[in-house]
Amino acid sequence: MKISEIIKSRRSVFPAQYNKEPITKEELILLLEAANFAPTHKRTEPWRFKVLQGEAKASLGFFLAEKFKETAETFSEFKYKKIKEKPAQSAVVIAICMQRDPKGRIPEWEEVAATAMAVQNMWLTAHELKIGAYWSSPELIKHMDLFFDLAEGETCLGFFYLGKYDGILEEGSRNSSIEEKTEWL
Structure with a gap:
């Protein structure tokens, strides 16, 4: 598949849609290697990832659910349960972190953007797989x-x-065309 086709067909696939098929370490390494080749200003490479599998996912779900219970203005048992289960429904959860350049050579937004591009590289590679x-x-x-x-x-x-999934993803659409978002000067 051409990269333009991969970009256009990539979709968010939610944990409730995942099947129980595992993701291999080799597949995870491919995703992380793709992330590592994202563009980065001044080569700060600010992306950091924490890969959670097995019990670490359960711990994350419990932590998030309890923190929700502790901080929510209005508590919902349904939301508590959903927060707790989301990591368990996933084969793997990767925490997306950003390490700020200690020298502060570039604006923070550029490091956030570089981290987002690293995630997009992972996302496109995941879709291909x-x-x-x-x-x-x-x-x-x-x-x-x-x-x-x-x-x-x-x-x-x-x-x-x-997570791996069964079935075919819906075709994507946009709210407006690129022509409506482009000004030619």
């Missing part, structure tokens, strides 16, 4: 320093849920 993926950035990520041992200047930007 028939691995479903979904990036979630819940408000609870602001508490991840209590779960992970984050380095100074490292922040968690979200979770990349991964």
Whole structure:
């Protein structure tokens, strides 16, 4: 498949859609290697990943659910259960983190953008491998320093849920054409 076709056919595939087929270590390494070749200004390579499998996923689900219970303005048992189960429904969860350049040579937004491009590389590679993926950035990520041992200047930007899936994904669409978003000068 051409890269343009992969880009156009990539979709978010949610944990509830995943089957129980495992993702191999070789597949995970392919995803992470693809991420490592994202563009980065001044070669700061700010992306950092924490790969959670097995019991680590259950621990993450429990931590997030309990943090939700502790901090929610209005508690919902349904949402608590959903938060707790999402990691368990996934074959792998990758915490998407960003390490700020200690020298502060470039604006933070550029490092966030580079990390997002690394995730897009992983997402496109996952799609090519028939691995479903979904990036979630819940408000609870602001508490991840209590779960992970984050380095100074490292922040968690979200979770990349991964799992194999059955069936065919829906065709994509956009709300407006590129012509409506482009000005030719």
